[in-house]
Amino acid sequence: MTEHVEILSIGSSKRHRAESRFRVYGIIAIVLSLSFLLIMVGSIATRGITAFKQSFVFVEIDLPADKIDVDDIKGTRFGKLLKSALRDRFPEATSRKEKKLVYGLVSSTAEYSVRDQVVENPELVGSRAGFWIRASSDVDMYLKGYIDAELAESQRRLNDKQLKWIKQLKTHGHVESRFNTQFFTGGDSREPEQAGILGAVVGSALSLLVCFLLSFPLGVLAAVYLEEFTTQSRLNRIIEVNINNLAAVPSIVFGLLGLAIFLNFFGLPRSTPLVGGMVLALMTLPTIIIASRASLRAVPPSIREAAMGLGASKVQTTFHHVIPLAMPGMLTGSIIGMAQALGETAPLLMIGMVAFIVDVPQGITDAATALPVQIFLWADSPERGFLEKTSAAIMVLLVFLIAMNLVAIILRRRLERRW
């Protein structure tokens, strides 16, 4: 009897060890994957966070009334005025080369912001006014600590004279780090200090809108037809297999298809969210169909029987009862598909959404780029300033994704009914 109990306990301790071992493996797996995620997000955040700040330089500019036509302020060449102001500020720069170095302290787009400010306040004409203007990317990088002043002069982007001038500006309190609103309100630019993400965000949003409007009704209708209105025929099975295959097709193939059909055959405008959305819709369609069919299948047959038993037609049964019950699942599936589409770069490259576009798109037929393409473009740029922009753009993309997933969760919570 005692022997029997002993055997039992030996066996169970072995089993307990196996179980606790398995639990440890599980915890290790989760900790590992979480730490990778943390490292990724952490490195992106630490690199990108500085992109939300931008250095500004204070310059006093003469705005002589004889050089500015009050009726046509926009036509005035503020570049000249700005350059002479900078020369006044640093009189020690006498040679042509040195003057160029002085001009290089501020953004080459600074004259436009000066112009815009004067347009807004025309009473400044004829006076000497102070302006906070965008520092050039190199100066900005130096002030953010990305350029090592200890390096040999020939090895860094700013030479000793420029560093001296920056120090001089600093001691006078003429340098300030401000929140970079331009990053969130502007389009792309060749100058890192001027580049903004809004164009790409709007491009992505418009593409996804087109994608959703096309793929959601099509996908849901296809799923409803396949699930509710056809019988298990040979043709139906072939269609099912092909939809599953379509979901596994590399996205660049869809891009090529879009290029061949939408652009070359139908002649739709290239680089536009319209075509981008159409290509992404092709890509998301299988995902939506598969998810929608699964959620239709999850609706209990008893609900269909109840409606049919009352004399509801097939269409009434489907639209009054089955689809509303399957809707949360369909929407979740669609938003997962859309989230995938949001991160897609390859098909957009094929249809020309990789172009350099400065303007924020106003509609679906304006040339645009998308967030992942913008990240690709900036990551590809040699300027040091684009490095932090790249990380910042990734953060914006992630926030966009999280927002979409939140919408999915909220929609599901709202629409979900129990039976």
Place this chain on the structure above:
Amino acid sequence: MNIMTINENLNAMPDQPNSAVNEPIVRAKGVDVFYGDKQALFDVDLDVQKNSVTALIGPSGCGKSTLLRCFNRMNDVIPICRVTGLVTLGGQDIHAPNVDVVSLRKEVGMVFQKPNPFPKSIYDNIAYGPRIHGMTQNKAELDAVVEKSLRRAGLWEEVKDRLDKPGTGLSGGQQQRLCIARAIAVKPKVILMDEPCSALDPIATAKVEELIDELRERFTIIIVTHSMQQAARVSQHTAFFHLGYLVENGATEDIFTTPEDERTKNYITGRIG
């Protein structure tokens, strides 16, 4: 082949002695049902009298539910299912090409084994049928239909204060009575019940049985049941099925006291099944 049987059956009809006296509301003549290659029902003849309860009993898989689903053509939904023979409702062939299955199901309501209220409010559950059939002109009429149906199902007093609450929140027995109320809201002539109490506790079962007895005044009820006590309690006619054949059919009293067939006797006494 199909048409031939129908014609034969039609010719055979006047020979039935009691057909003129007490015209059945639902009649099955020579009904065969196939699921693919497998035959589930063999040449079933069954008459159902108006304002009575007819119980279909028999062991599992004997085809009683299959026959029940023939009466409102629910078998149409199953792609591999094929029904031949004649089924009439009020003398009309329900498989005739000019019969609309939607109007047929309005006349022949159904209550299922598991309570299956829509995941909507109690009110909407009842109002759905009248709404899709355009039976009411305005909200007041619809309200009246909902109240009347719930009263007839004996549920009104229990739910009148929470008509806007989901029907799925009711107890099992209440849900089943809600389903009965939903079925009678479209004013059918016949109500089919497929083991309506098999998912209910004895108290809820008793309530539903009581309800069935009351409903008999206005509707004709055909009920499939596994409980012989239930068949004996609620029905006036009983039909016993075995392996797809209608073995015996007649007044409930006779079936339970003096069964003619050996198989019926064995089933009722619990020797087979």
